[in-house]
Amino acid sequence: MKSANRIKRIGILTSGGDAPGMNAAIRSTVRSAIHHGFKVKGILRGYEGLINDEVIDMNARSVSNILTRGGTMLKTARSSEFMTKKGRKKAYETVKKNDIDGLIIIGGNGSFQGAHVFWKEFRVPSIGVPATIDNDISGSDYTIGAHTAVNTALDAIDKIRDTVTSMERIYVIEVMGREDPFIATRVGLAGGAEEVIFPHSLYSPKRICSEIIKGRKKGKISWIIVVSEGSAKAQDVADIIKKKTKFSVRALVLGHIQRGGSPEAFDRILASILGASAVDAIAVGRTDAMVGFVSQEIKVTSYAKAVMRDAAKARGDRYLYRLTKILAK
Numbered sequence: 001m002k003s004a005n006r007i008k009r010i011g012i013l014t015s016g017g018d019a020p021g022m023n024a025a026i027r028s029t030v031r032s033a034i035h036h037g038f039k040v041k042g043i044l045r046g047y048e049g050l051i052n053d054e055v056i057d058m059n060a061r062s063v064s065n066i067l068t069r070g071g072t073m074l075k076t077a078r079s080s081e082f083m084t085k086k087g088r089k090k091a092y093e094t095v096k097k098n099d100i101d102g103l104i105i106i107g108g109n110g111s112f113q114g115a116h117v118f119w120k121e122f123r124v125p126s127i128g129v130p131a132t133i134d135n136d137i138s139g140s141d142y143t144i145g146a147h148t149a150v151n152t153a154l155d156a157i158d159k160i161r162d163t164v165t166s167m168e169r170i171y172v173i174e175v176m177g178r179e180d181p182f183i184a185t186r187v188g189l190a191g192g193a194e195e196v197i198f199p200h201s202l203y204s205p206k207r208i209c210s211e212i213i214k215g216r217k218k219g220k221i222s223w224i225i226v227v228s229e230g231s232a233k234a235q236d237v238a239d240i241i242k243k244k245t246k247f248s249v250r251a252l253v254l255g256h257i258q259r260g261g262s263p264e265a266f267d268r269i270l271a272s273i274l275g276a277s278a279v280d281a282i283a284v285g286r287t288d289a290m291v292g293f294v295s296q297e298i299k300v301t302s303y304a305k306a307v308m309r310d311a312a313k314a315r316g317d318r319y320l321y322r323l324t325k326i327l328a329k
């Protein structure tokens with residue numbers, strides 16, 4: 001490969017689960033790259049497209065009118081083939097064939113792990129842009145799409161509250177985020193939930209049922225319990241509560257709705273800043289790392305560190321949980 005600071009042509013791809021704001025990041029990356037005088041190639045379907053040589057030319061017009069749109073115009077995929085050395089070798093052939101000097105990888109945890117291995121094996125320079133609704137990346141206070149996903153889930157929970165109160169029911173609502181409780185703890189607090197179940201919330205069905213029974217005796221009629229998908233299944237929790245309390249309980253899985261929709265302002269702004277910063281970073285020879293936004297500043301963090309658990313974020317989640325419990329009287 002050419003040395004990273006002699007980059008002339010960059011390739012852009014989105015990888016893993018789509019997140020609202022990925023398009024805004026593509027737009028920013030393409031136009032910033034053009035501003036730097038680079039040629040830009042788009043790679044379709046993430047690492048799959050890199051393996052199968054699905055490469056397109058991009059210019060400023062290719063990204064017109066995508067800023068407001070959810071999903072990703074470049075398409076995305078989870079590539080099991082890229083996890084194999086053979087798959088990565090094919091991807092490397094595509095990089096060489098298209099004269100790509102460096103990659104901008106817009107994605108999450110798994111995408112950065114792949115980019116790190118690709119750098120170690122084939123010395124393909126890359127810079128990551130954190131985009132996932134899970135917000136499970138170290139080295140950026142927020143990932144692109146996480147705020148919009150919280151608002152989407154919150155909107156659904158606000159609507160469910162109408163039934164919860166009218167029918168005096170208990171609702172157990174499962175939200176996305178894998179093992180990370182970012183969405184669960186935010187919608188729990190903002191949605192006025194009585195309980196949030198996530199990996200570190202010390203989930204105890206016995207305690208929850210006893211709180212419900214005591215609350216009913218004091219005239220509390222409705223309950224919203226938010227479950228983060230990495231900790232329990234909403235239906236299982238609902239079954240236990242129903243069995244133990246004999247109250248009317250419903251389970252609901254919000255699912256992929258949380259990934260859709262137009263990115264809110266915060267995510268568009270974050271995507272625009274990080275897309276441009278990724279190009280700045282690759283232009284000066286940075287590689288094997290991700291750009292992030294930490295305490296109002298751009299920070300470059302190695303992929304190896306970015307995929308590790310962030311202790312400060314975990315403390316923040318626990319604080320939000322304690323506050324949710326205090327306010328849920």
Ligand code: F6P
Pocket residue numbers: 017078108132133134176177178229259
């Ligand atoms: O990583 C984003 C995410 O939406 C997770 O919250 C969820 O667990 C997962 O992707 C779902 O993946 P898929 O779209 O492959 O079912």
